[in-house]
Amino acid sequence: MPKPIKRREFLRRLPVLEWLGPEAGGKHPIMRKTGRKPIHIPNPHGSDLDWTIVKRILVQAGIDPAEWEKLGE
Numbered sequence: 001m002p003k004p005i006k007r008r009e010f011l012r013r014l015p016v017l018e019w020l021g022p023e024a025g026g027k028h029p030i031m032r033k034t035g036r037k038p039i040h041i042p043n044p045h046g047s048d049l050d051w052t053i054v055k056r057i058l059v060q061a062g063i064d065p066a067e068w069e070k071l072g073e
Contacts, residue, residue, distance in 0.1 A: 003051055003054075004048040004049065004050055004051050004054070005048060005049050005051075005054055005072075006047055006048055006049075007041070007043070007044060007047065007048070007049055009072075010041070010049055010054070011029075011031075011041065013068070013071045013072070014031050014061075016071055017033075017061075017063060017067075017071075018033055018034075019031040019032065019033045019039075019061070020032050020033065022041055025038075025040060027043075028040040028041055028042055028043060029041045029043075031061075033061070036061065036062060037060070039057055039060050039061050041057070
C-alpha cells in the first residue's frame with residue numbers, strides 16, 4: 001500500500017517512469033506519458049500527499065505499487 005509522500009518526492013519519481021512534466025494545467029499541474037491519459041497532480045495544503053490520493057494517481061497512471069515503492073528505496 002502506498003504511503004504518504006511529499007509532493008516534491010512524488011514529482012521526482014514520475015520522470016523515472018517516463019512521465020513528462022509537470023506542465024501548467026489550470027489549478028493543478030499535469031504529467032504526460034505517450035499512450036496514457038494525462039494525470040493531474042494535486043496541490044496539497046500540507047506538504048504531503050495522502051496515501052489515498054497517491055493510490056488513486058498510481059491506478060490512473062497504470063503504475064504498480066510495488067514498482068513505486070522500489071523507486072523510494
